[in-house]
Amino acid sequence: MAGTDRGDLTRTAILALLGTVGPLSRTEIARELDLSPASVTQLTRELIGHGMLEELDLKPSRGGRPAQRLGLVGSAGRALGVKVTADRLVLVDVRLDGEVLGSWELPCDPAAADVLDDLAGAVESVVRDVSARPGAPLLGVGVGVPGSVDDQAVGTVNAPTLGWQAMPVGERLRRRLNLPVLVENDVNALAAAERLYGRGRTHRDFLVVTIGRGVGAAIVADGRVYRGARGGAGEFGHLPVDPDGPVCGCGARGCLEAFVGWAGLLGAARAKGLAVPGAVPVDSPSGPGDARADGTPATGRADAPVAALGRAAAGGDPVARAVFEEAGAILGRATAGLINVVDPEVVVVLGEGTADWPLWRAGFDPALRAQLYPGRRDISIEVESWDDTSWAQGAAALVLATPFDAAGAAGEQGRLVRARLIGATP
Numbered sequence: 001m002a003g004t005d006r007g008d009l010t011r012t013a014i015l016a017l018l019g020t021v022g023p024l025s026r027t028e029i030a031r032e033l034d035l036s037p038a039s040v041t042q043l044t045r046e047l048i049g050h051g052m053l054e055e056l057d058l059k060p061s062r063g064g065r066p067a068q069r070l071g072l073v074g075s076a077g078r079a080l081g082v083k084v085t086a087d088r089l090v091l092v093d094v095r096l097d098g099e100v101l102g103s104w105e106l107p108c109d110p111a112a113a114d115v116l117d118d119l120a121g122a123v124e125s126v127v128r129d130v131s132a133r134p135g136a137p138l139l140g141v142g143v144g145v146p147g148s149v150d151d152q153a154v155g156t157v158n159a160p161t162l163g164w165q166a167m168p169v170g171e172r173l174r175r176r177l178n179l180p181v182l183v184e185n186d187v188n189a190l191a192a193a194e195r196l197y198g199r200g201r202t203h204r205d206f207l208v209v210t211i212g213r214g215v216g217a218a219i220v221a222d223g224r225v226y227r228g229a230r231g232g233a234g235e236f237g238h239l240p241v242d243p244d245g246p247v248c249g250c251g252a253r254g255c256l257e258a259f260v261g262w263a264g265l266l267g268a269a270r271a272k273g274l275a276v277p278g279a280v281p282v283d284s285p286s287g288p289g290d291a292r293a294d295g296t297p298a299t300g301r302a303d304a305p306v307a308a309l310g311r312a313a314a315g316g317d318p319v320a321r322a323v324f325e326e327a328g329a330i331l332g333r334a335t336a337g338l339i340n341v342v343d344p345e346v347v348v349v350l351g352e353g354t355a356d357w358p359l360w361r362a363g364f365d366p367a368l369r370a371q372l373y374p375g376r377r378d379i380s381i382e383v384e385s386w387d388d389t390s391w392a393q394g395a396a397a398l399v400l401a402t403p404f405d406a407a408g409a410a411g412e413q414g415r416l417v418r419a420r421l422i423g424a425t426p
């Protein structure tokens, strides 16, 4: 390790502090990080020189002269986030401060023999597009996948729902793009975004639970996403619920996801005699280059039957309402179990399924409270707004969080991201 690493770590710590708590004065930075005022003055001067920090308003201080506060420059860097789904790729271009600059949706068949070439080609075309625009430097590419990833900075993926086993996603993308690439489980990536822009600013221990096509969770413990021994922690959808339940996509019977994922909701609706399509179609990609910037729903989307079920329930159909209420109760009991084990401060519910949350809630709330351990019954369940690019924004946050990650969880790729941000050769 070079002799400059100590200063690098301190600069990263300053960025991390301002990135997570907001603007502070030099005196406050020195106090928070236990640094001498002289070091803070020198390091912040460098960061201002690199265009990463800026001097903000004068904050009135008691008695003495007003203290100038320092804040991050949102336009100092940008990242591309990529979400891989069973039928398409969603990509977003995001600034350091979380502002979304653009989004793309491209067809992708994960079962294709040359899927990694397709993926790399699609990402490369968008990288070229983004790099041609004026503005902040592109720091790297974050990729979110519905599966387990050995290590963010290596990026070998196991994702049964995509039919992927030991897929070298990170390696192939890095070779093709010549950029830092971080690959992570999609729910863990959402947790990284929450840590950077959401609940994680004020909570060090929280759970993210996602509902939609699948069901997932991320565990943030002491400010870090808990990944487990092989990056597989948080597979909440495969929590056993009932040994006699429906067969799950993982091959086992009666998993949580088999009851409350899209296929589970439609199966329950059919069992109650509602006319719904036989299966969740996964072979209905939108047209080539179908950028849905205007927010118009494309036709033939995989979520169409579930959306129809939601409309029927919202319109008062008692059978459709019962489907969501029963799914909500199953999810509520399982979530209570997870809370009892992990003891988070707060639970954040995300995912495309949250569009129907008022319907889920009728079953979720009573089942959750009934199953929570005494002393945890007042835990806050927070449902956040969601749109089609939210997963991809999480993937971008993998890269954008790296400059603030004083512990260096992103490894060598993280060092390359920081080097691009500071504009120095590594």
Ligand SMILES: [Zn+2]
Pocket: 237, 238, 248, 249, 250, 251, 252, 255, 257
């Ligand atoms: Zn399963």
